[in-house]
Amino acid sequence: MSDDHGSIIPAYMKVFYALCAFTVLTVAAAKWMHFPESWGTTGDILHVGIGIVIAVMKVVMVMWIFMHLKFDQPMLRFFVFVPVFLFFVMSFALNFLEVWTYTR
Numbered sequence: 001m002s003d004d005h006g007s008i009i010p011a012y013m014k015v016f017y018a019l020c021a022f023t024v025l026t027v028a029a030a031k032w033m034h035f036p037e038s039w040g041t042t043g044d045i046l047h048v049g050i051g052i053v054i055a056v057m058k059v060v061m062v063m064w065i066f067m068h069l070k071f072d073q074p075m076l077r078f079f080v081f082v083p084v085f086l087f088f089v090m091s092f093a094l095n096f097l098e099v100w101t102y103t104r
Helices: 009-031 041-065 074-102
Strands: none
Touching: 009 041, 041 074
């Protein structure tokens, strides 16, 4: 039984470059993106939300290539990606709950 998937190095390099680009994007979103002062806490929460979205995209790329989920069975992928999705939903829910709590 052969598990030869061809050369994975080009895929590793694509993910590496994408991770570098998303890291620069995260820093840019945190440092240079400014929301109006009238938004108050909502602007801060948007910064956190943008960071969470970028972080989840980076996690999915790492899981797909470096954890070799690309080559695993679909059922295993289901049991890996569903908790990541639930973490994403819970992060946003807690994020917006904080906004709702402090703006009342």
